[in-house]
Amino acid sequence: MTHHDHHIVVLGGGYTGMLAAIRLAHRTRRTGVRITLVNPSDRFTERLRMHQIAAGQQLADHHIPDLLAGTGITFVRGHATAIDPDRRTVVIDGGTATLEYDTLLYALGSSTDTSRVPGADSHAFTLNGPQEAARFAERLREIVVRGGTVTVCGGGLTGVEAATEIAETYPGLTVRLISSDEPGAMMGDAARAYLFRAMDRLGVTVRSGVRITKVLPDAVELDGGELVASDATLWTTGVRVSPLAGDAGIAVDERGLIRVDATLRSVSHPDVHAIGDAAAVRLAWGQIHGTCQSGLPTAQYAADSIARLLRGKRVKPFRFGYFHQPVSIGRRDAVIQFTHADDTPRRAYLKGRAAVLYKETVSSSPVKMFRLSKRMNVSATVSRGGRATRKPAA
Structure with a gap:
């Protein structure tokens, strides 16, 4: 036909x-x-790696026309x-x-939403793209010479990966992670405990259970009025489409x-x-x-x-x-929480070097999948949810 x-x-x-x-x-x-x-843009953005750019690392430069070559697809920038x-x-x-x-x-x-807290849009950096992440990396290079303070706002997986990547790359910086929820809250107890030990080892200070009410040029304000000094603020919480x-x-x-x-x-x-x-x-x-x-x-x-x-x-x-929650903890550590279909944690988790290799496989798989998909039907679905998805949604 x-x-x-x-x-x-x-x-x-x-x-x-x-x-x-x-x-x-x-x-x-x-x-x-x-x-x-x-x-x-004609550049393909690896969103899974934006925290690496934010820490000053150079990544492979993938261009969309090159990835589409041979498919017959017309690209409009x-x-x-x-x-x-x-x-x-x-x-x-x-x-x-x-x-x-x-x-x-x-x-x-989607992108990170900086509109809900005053000052976040003008005084905080985001990981919404490689240019934004690169600007944050430049700011880190400016403040590292005097041992500045970095504040990562948001305890989701993006915030955790960014905070640990920065702390590992720049041990002379003070890195704080501030979140209304406990970082790694979606993980099981054992995996979350491992994550906290790793953050402690890297020197990341965690403050959870508090809400940021304003972002200033050199600080963040918490509910109650406390000011926390910050030479560079990275906003990773909230989503908008x-x-x-x-x-x-x-x-x-x-x-x-x-x-x-x-x-x-x-x-x-x-x-x-x-x-x-x-x-x-x-x-x-x-x-x-x-x-x-x-x-x-x-x-x-x-x-x-x-x-x-x-x-x-x-x-x-x-x-x-869902099948897993892969989290990098810098370049030399990681933790993988395996999950039920609804993303609640199973007992099984992976840590250390094996988890690093697992996480890198996950992060690098999309581009490989694009190239293979030109020639064959490659499955991107690890789990179809079993019995939990055999009946229609309510």
Whole structure:
């Protein structure tokens, strides 16, 4: 079957958008389907490694056109600034170009939200991209000569990885991790205890159970008014998504994520498929949260589903279960918490050198998967959730 008039537009060239586009190209080869990938930068960002750039490390430079070479995918460098779901068009860079689509794959992802706490947007750094991370690395090089203080705001896995990476790279700096929740709270007791011993060994000071109410040029203010001096503040807590879908009238939830059905299609516009951080995906055990671990399976599923729909075949509901929580603790240590499908911890965990090798395999796997997916269907799904995902969501 050929579809010479069918145009698929993929918005976003992150982990999910890249995998979905490349897998779609392989699944629809020789059918005449056209695929266009839109992304503001021609550089592929390895979000799993932003904390390494923040600590001053040089990473491999992957360019999207090179990763797409041989797939037949058209790459458009630009920002998607408007969607008209009725006319099925996407406006690029405010009107410099307009793309018509038959199927839209929405993979715009998310970024760290600095809007909720006064001063965070103007006085804190983020890991929202390689340029932002590199600016923070430059700030660290400025303050290390006088033994400055670094404050990492947020005790999620991103904050933990950033704090430990900085502490290991710059032992002369004072590194604080401030969080309203206990770092590693989602882990089991044994893995969390190991994480805390490692942070203590690296000299990371942890303050949990407190809330940051303001970020100043040289300090952060805690609830109660206490000022904590900070020469460089890194903000890693809170998530926001692009308002593009909601502004277009596509049904979204209270956070702006596209509301999807069991096949990851928009409940208001079925020709729009949403994946990764951009989609509100609810399974029987609950709603998945935005991680590469869950994002890549949504990309794989959406690509396969679109290919099946184009052939007139039935699509089964999306199934997924979490498997692990990999956390690097600098370059020479790590801890891997294995989990149940709903991301609650199992008893098993991995630590030390074996965990370092495991984490590096995880971090390097997406780019390898892109290259392999040009030639074969590579599975990104470690777990489909077992019995927990065999029944539909409530």
